[in-house]
Amino acid sequence: MSERVNVKKKTPAPGTPETGKTEAGKTETGTKPVEGAVSAAKSEAVLPSLGPVGMLRWAWTQLTSMRTALFLLLLLAVAAVPGSLFPQRPANPAVVTQYIKDHPDYGKVLDALQLYDVYSSAWFSAIYILLFISLIGCVVPRAIVHYKAMRSQPPRTPARLSRLPEYGTLVIPADAGIPASRAIDDAAALLKKRGYRVEVRDRDGARPSLGAERGFLREVGNLVFHTALIGVLVSVAAGGLFGYSGQRILVEGDTFVNTLVGYDQFTPGTNFQSSQLQPYSIQLDKFQITFDRESKGKFGQPIDFKADVTTKENPGAPAEHQVLKVNDPLNLGGTSVYLTGNGYAPVVTVRDAAGNVAMQGPVVAKLQGENYYSSVVIKVPDAKPEQLAFAGFFLPTAFVTPEGVSFSGDPELFNPQLTLNSYYGDLGLDSGSPQNVFELDVKKLTPLNARNLPTKGIVLTPGATHTLPDGKGTISFDGVKRYVGVDIHHNPGQGYALFFALLAVAGLVTSLYVNRRRAWVRAGSHEDGRTMVEYGLLARGEDHRLAGEAAAVRAMLAAAWPLDEHTEATDDSPATDATEETASQPVPSAKADNDRADTALPGAGAEPASPNHPAEDATQPTAGSTESKKDQ
């Protein structure tokens, strides 16, 4: 799962031939151990009997391999796309139903393929679950390997430091009086200060050396990032299990109490219990909208919504005045309350044949078109002797075209008008089956007023009253109030999701910008008394600043043993091609000593036969390139 997995294998020590790669693949600690197993499994796969356990193991190594993870990741990207092409049920089920109706040829096929529920579909779930299993199968072994690596000492000093991508030598003159052991001690102290973990080897021997490593946080960050992603997924799932959400429409003056009956619509999570609801209350005192009267293109567009509300945390708690706005939800009783909709609610009074008030109050008008052109449905089941119903439109600023089509010219109440048809008969409300309050089924009703009847439709302006034909009653338009739609959400998972997301980002940044580096320093005494020091650096993973690090280490060492150095180290120059030619690594120094490449031989000639002899590095500068030529 990590971008670092195979790096080591592919950046063998410079000039290392092909064989070195496969070895590195098996022995490299930072690599997934399963990789070695993969090659082993592959060689075994030729044999007829792999056995069920072997098959399982094979499947597991396949699943947790980097290649599979990458494939699943890209597949996830592709699989997410259909969700943006087709309407989705969770977003709006009505649109999906309409879509299936509009596309009779393939609408049902898409439904069978779960393309209207992409993100909860079997195939989408399969991809991300496999991806996360693969991720776990990768993170756990890597965490174990890294834990061991963090507890172990830096790797042994390579025989030929000159083969490393960054390499250099320093010569301490004899009169400085710094023996090899002290040079190594100094280097160890300096590298420790620079954040390296250092181990000194063979301090009192002829060729003391040290191994150093830093940047363990890189892999930690990497592991934290991937683990945190699992955390995000679990948090989202937990939110779905224990959360709930609901909607409620509040007309000015209305009060909402957070109980199940208080909601117009309620969607509980799987593990929701009604005891979770804290009975707070919200009263809508006033709702104001500011419309854009400045810009030409967007004249009349709402630019500010502001709801003044009075809230109580509990029925007995003191009332508190608050302002609810878009982008500024209220937080009450563990829930968040959002302003999501608004509209007009004309206030009407309906009297029945006997003159009794059968219905009085605001009627929520449902938005239909531009400038708050809204539909109105009024059901009056209490009217006697027969139930009454009205259906029509509300226009805040009514205009009528020459063709007789009415429209709303402005969102504000400049010329409010209610145009209605009226009906009487059995509304069917007594049967107990639920009805949509915004729709009126007129099939079983008898029309009283309608445009095509001699009675004509009812047109009301505020304060006006219309008398229904046949003495069925009257309807008065008393005034207009505004209403708001609020969404109430409780998602216990989202705080955790945020925490894990932040953790993931921290891990990501760490894994991208902390560099894991190894450094080795070896010292020896020349027979003329000079102390020869050579060092090499190796990056684990991509590290474009390794050359800079080498230069810094060099400068540090040179400053510690006051050596007169050229300021610019050639190691830092982009022209240095360390990987290709070891010969092109001159040793910069103002001192004549340091100008000669062969000064890199601490104690040259003292132990000519030693396989560990640094001399070999300098005397066979082309060895690496020769081998790499063979390799190619």
Place this chain on the structure above:
Amino acid sequence: MFPINETMGQYSELFMLLAAGTYTVAFIAFAWDLAKSSKTLRAVDEKAAELSAAQISRVPVGAGVGASGGVVDRAESDVAGPVGRAERPTSSVSGGQAAGAGLTADGGMRYGGERRAPARVAVALAVLGAAIHAAGVITRGFGAGRVPWGNMYEFLTTGAFVAVAVFLLVLIRRDLRFLGTFVIGLAIIMLVAASIAFWTPVGHLVPALQSYWLLIHVSIAVLSSALFTLTFAMSALQLVQSHRQKTVAAGGTDKLGFMRLVPNALSLENLSYRINAIAFVGWTFTLMFGAIWAEKAWGRFWGWDTKEVWTFVIWVVYAGYLHARATRGWTGTRAAWLSIVGYLCVVFNFTIVNQFFNGLHSYSGL
């Protein structure tokens, strides 16, 4: 809420026009630089080839590999061998640079000694264009009395400015002038598209956008998109260069002389990886801050809104890119393709999704 200043808005549009004009001249200068330099380089190269041919004739045949040849052989050591190895970046960015000498530009992308007058003119013009462009963006902001990225027109004009600004800033450290035609060309396209297809007069924001998260979420999205624009250009050049290097190494003729000004494919890949890594972190923040804002505005932090889906898809594609760089057989060309696909998703997310898909992010202003 600040009042709208339409005069400022008109000035802004004038500045945008002037900026696009200046960029066009800069674009021509960059193209001229490519054409001219490729000619000059070829002439120099031919001379060098003659010289080395003369030298080679003096080298005994028994000298082995070295005798077999000038530029071509050295190029071979760059691309030949197992693909994974040749394409694989090592810690040494300049790796294979010796091999590319003459064939490609300096892998370190540092400024060299030679004077390229057209390139200097082009950069100067680009700086001038960016200054005018900045004035356009700022006056737009003042005209609308808010941050100038509330609709597609503003997002595009500001995004183009950030892309050019990032490019010019990187130029201070690295010689990326070979990208000039690409980046300036894209900026011109963005400005023209903004002015023609997405033009919107200065106006107030809808309430859903009135949040300090607009400042945070969108600015990071613009910056990341600008960085993705740079890496898109580099990845495209990387593919061309990689193909060219292989052709030349195989003994084919070099038909794309102007690509001599472009560094080798490996260096391009390494630098675009570094920029993509920054942009990926930026995009992660875009996604996260978007989720936090969505929670504040719509009551849920993730709802698979079309825009959210595509932001997620882009994130996953670039995550795939980062992983590909560490997967055997997926480095080099394949990774470059992923980077290009990712950028195409960014473009798709901005144009098609904003205009034609229904969703909560319907703020195109059209």
